[in-house]
Amino acid sequence: MTAVAIAEPFPGERPVTNEIVREHKLNPTEYRAILDLLGRTPTLTELGIFSALWSEHCSYKHTKSVLRRFPVDGPQVVQGPGENAGVLRLPDGWAVAFKIESHNHPSAVEPYQGAATGVGGILRDVFTMGARPVAVLNSLRLGPLDDARNRYLFAGIVRGVGDYGNCMGIPTLGGEVSFAPCYTGNPLVNAMAVGVLREAELITARAHGVGNILLTVGARTGRDGIHGASFASEDLSAESQKRRPQVQVGDPFTEKLLLEASLELITGGFIVAIQDMGAAGLTSSSAEMAARGGVGVEVDTSKVPTREAGMTPYEIMLSESQERMLVVAEPHRVDEIRAVCQKWDLDATAIGQVTDDGIFRVVHDGRVVAAIPGQELVDGCPMYSPPAEESDVARSRRALTPAADARDLADALERLLDAPSIASKRWVFEQYDGTVRAGSVMPPGCDAGVVQVAGTSFGIAMTVDCNARHVLLDPYQGGMGAVAEAARNIACTGARPLGVTDCLNFGNPEKPDIYFQFVEACRGIGDACRAFGTPVTGGNVSLYNQNPAGAIDPTPTVGMVGLLADVTMAVPSHFRVSGDAILLLGETRGHVGGSAYWAEVLNTVGGAPPPVDLDAERALQQFLADAADRALLRSAHDLSDGGLAVALAECCIGGPWATKRYGATVDLGRHADTVTDAGWLFGEDGARALASCDPAHVAELQRLAHTHGLACHFLGLVGDADTDVIVQRDDRTWRWPVNRLRRIYLDAIPRRMAAAPSDAGVD
Amino acid sequence: MKIRVHVRIIPRTGLLDPEGQAIAHALSALGFAGVGDVRVGKAIEMTVEATSPDAAEASVRTMCERLLANPVTEDFSIKVERA
Amino acid sequence: MKIRVHVRIIPRTGLLDPEGQAIAHALSALGFAGVGDVRVGKAIEMTVEATSPDAAEASVRTMCERLLANPVTEDFSIKVERA
Amino acid sequence: MTRVAVVRFPGSNCETETLAAVARAGGDAMLVDYRETHLRHADAVILPGGFSYGDYLRSGAIARFAPVMTAVRALADAGGAVLGICNGFQILCEAQLLPGALQRNAQQRFASRPVDVRIERTDTICTSDYAADEIIRIPIAHGEGRFVADPDTLDALELDHCVMLRYVPVDGTDAPYNPNGSMNDIAGLCNPAGTIVGFMPHPERRVDPALGPGVGQRFFTSLMSRIATGVAA
């Protein structure tokens, strides 16, 4: 073997042994590939670099073949997967950049900083495309709140998400939270950012131009989160809790300055490329930018500004210190770049250059400590397609049914509204600034967030959704269902879905039943996205979400954006006028398998979730957008967890800060059918929404529904303020005072969070 | 007896302390030269009912470990007022 | 010489301290009995270049008066590490 | 045209919508950097919301030493119009241009929500277009908005009618009407002359009728007419 390029160990660096290879989570096949690639034993610095880039987080070694099957094209696509964020076309030369990312493992160890830096990271992904972030969303999964540690994690995560976006001045416009025992010890924190740019100003993270300069901009490099990327790619065990890498601490203040400086550098045309130093820090940013540009790079770690003296090249290359950017620029621009950074109180430091030999080279004080063929470093990790097979446990779970229905369905609704997964999330989003930037059309608490694009008449609708219980019970249906629910939420506001970003949170892919969940859920997402014409423009994979008790429920969070052509036509989610007609859109078949009713009231996580009807979903989406265009709807709210009864209650209860809540009288009896009472009230068939309108518009809406091939049932009328919610079916009547429902719904989470202190020490 | 206890909770060395940095900056802008390594944490004071100062200290130590300090990011120290 | 200085900034007595109250509450819910009068403030540590510990203390006192403590709501105390 | 300076400190994040609100009300809005030492002949200055210097130490504590604050103080001393919104209010208190202090919300959490506030004084630089005792629903978004002052100061504030905005309950409210535990339900203050004002709510987020009731707009139209009639410096 002859070495492709020579590197020598940094003085004091340990020689690479099998033990050290194992510590770096590289398996024998991968190590062999490294030896073949280099033609010699790697230095420790090189091994660290490989270990980071060949981690699941960076290489997608278990998932790439599956992700390739997502639809990625469409007339609206400006930038598909592969860049820092996806970009879709909006009217009038505008475009939207958006992406979702997980920060699960860091949040399990340090909830506040883990969540905060998750938001910080995803914001950088968006503004490095040249987009100004206009909204943040978050999808959270936690263990039940009767456990003190879960309360501690929940409180810290919410505070972390909020503080970061609040300080940056970016509204957090939506999200979801749900609770299930599988997330105890392994919470999920997925953050999505949405930004707006002029399509012409898009910039990509491709280093080109031999001789161009690499600069770091922003914070200094410390020993934070070294090996975060490989940490994110292993099971959470007591052992890894102890290993606690240096926690990454977020500084949203510096990030705000970095945001302004970056946008000025990009829109001013000062730079060639820019990428944030996220997972695997300087290593992944420089290697990926070089590989995308088909060039080599040389980084001089001794020039990188550090927070502590004596940091080694290994540490500098792998540090995950936050709020740092890597910029590529032509040499004659460096002074101007420094001036822009100075205006924002930031430092820009030249640390390397673009080379013509395709080698990823690290030097320190004139000594070459790493020299790796760059393209292979990024693309050369062995790929795996592990066996995928559904487990018997999963099959029998799907066959499960509860012993009997609840005796009292009125009480069942109250129990559902008191379930933290369904209850109002006001406690969460009141900690998130939802109105900064003054463009929020629909704040949190609606079906989807909507933000106006400043200076235009249109807005961007956005949501994140996933019913993990459905995915657990049937990964294919559940995957489709997540996309369908997201699209429904978007459509309820009157917007049309445009595209998707996804965050695939799963357990250990090396286990066949987990890999089965992954493959099937992705197939479902892909099929739904194809049917809706909403391409996947990017996303994130988080595997190894396990705790000692097993894997999390498969949670492929779908982030979706849509276009609302006229923000003044946005449709709210809740009833607004007494005497309005209540319409149920879509067919009710009474599927209660996999429902929240079974899980929360009958303590049965089982059954087959309702099959997703993609055609019916599309018809509903188009109807909702058409009806909104014609200003026919007073409100629209999708049916999801808890089915019709929960949706009706929510429409009556009103928004989080409503001073008026309405009664309603609904008659299900006029629909002669075989659906059970529980099926009507709590079944979770998709492709449905509850709308209200001026009674004068009912006929027109029914005609419109007919043209879309959509069922549109008149159910009853919105009642007076502070009266009862009444549902009748034949000789049965269920009745709830709306103010009682509201109190249950609003108090569920605060009551639990106040119950006992958060206990940081319990583990 | 009632014993007054003072707790200091400071971010671990090595961890970024953006607040400390901002304060260091502000002090130097105000003309205070030669200020370095500023770290900002919490000061907590409380009165504890205990049989002895040592017992008070032990009890507050447990409070720190369980609630007051974040074991992942913070170090703490305790001082007991001995009358 | 380089001198390490510790500052404690505590809300004025008489002023409501909701954070202190919340902590007292949490402690008692965790089973710590006999905890009272909890007050929560800031602990700031810094290294100061000064000719003597007394000079360091004087300089930090000025910092507290001008920036570190809010005269409307906070009291401060300073401790200088004397080698 | 009325010249209004909107100051950007490092970490300010509401300057864009504040500038837009001024422009919508017919003013000539200028962005002024915190390093500048004069306000470019502005008739009024607004310190906008945000997290100046990350709100590290205490919100507003570091910003009050920014170079531009000398000019702000000079304008205030000359009887000019000075507004602080949210973080700007915190800065004005730290700078002792308004009394008291704004501390961490009583519930220890950030509060982002609409609140109902009553306009207690309509003869200030930014409230003349409101009716006396008018109640408006307007967003807040802050972690440190609990107004505190010693009892004497508080008495003096009430006696001199320096409380400009107060949180009030309205029918149907089912969240605490005082969102942060402020003493005397104070949401905003002014000096006795009504020329220096500071408040926690964000009127600049409620000026576009396309996005909801534009109840905040009149803060800015009031300011324009007050300056036009020459009451301020």
Ligand SMILES: Nc1ncnc2c1ncn2[C@@H]1O[C@H](COP(=O)(O)OP(=O)(O)O)[C@@H](O)[C@H]1O
């Ligand atoms: N973590 C969160 N952050 C911000 N908003 C949230 C969060 N969780 C829930 N919400 C908001 O609460 C509302 C209801 O959420 P959810 O019950 O998940 O609705 P849906 O079932 O329609 O998706 C939505 O407006 C959502 O954006």
Ligand SMILES: [Mg+2]
């Ligand atoms: Mg919904």
